[in-house]
Amino acid sequence: MNLLKKDLADGISFSGEKDGHCITCLEGKQSRNYSEELEGKCLQLVHSDVCGPMSQESRSGGRYFLTFIDDHTRKVFVYIIRSKVEVFEKFREFKSQFENQTGKQIKILRTDKGSGYVNRDFKNFLRNQGIKHELTIPYSPEKN
Incomplete structure (x- = not known):
């Protein structure tokens, strides 16, 4: 009208x-054409954060959820996890899946300094993959 x-x-x-x-x-x-969005600066910057523990468990026993957000497309990926130890495994899964779908590689991963992200295995993996790890202040999700 x-x-x-x-x-x-x-x-x-x-x-x-x-x-x-x-x-x-x-x-x-x-509406926007998603395929056009992917041709731009997709995966230049990916934001990630872990939220939890939640008071109620999911059906699979998860008490946390992990998010990955592509800064350019704003596409959000959410993984339910049982503990912060699973962050590294889920990041590798996300990286493999999204890079295969887009044909592009993650350039920068922005996270807080949470224990799920700041450990030797995660740091070595990012360095070997050529991914810059930008750290923000803990408990400031608006910067993630």
Whole structure:
């Protein structure tokens, strides 16, 4: 419905009209093609964080969840884990799966200084894969 024709948009500044429709409304209804997004800067920067322990276990016994977010596409991957020890294993799984799907490699992994990320095995793996590890302050999820 056109808000301008129904006099419901008095005093509101729009970016213009096209064929009697608000351009902002039309742009807001457009969808993006995911394949176009992947061609850009996909996997340049991946954010990750561990959340938990939760008071209730999942059906599989997990009390934590692990997230990986591609900064460019904002695609989110979530893994349910039982303990922080599983972070390294799930990162390797995520890396393999997403890199195979996109044909691109992770350049930077940004995490906090949690025990799941700061250990010798994880550090050596990132170095051998050529992935820069950026660390943020613990308990600041807005920076992850």
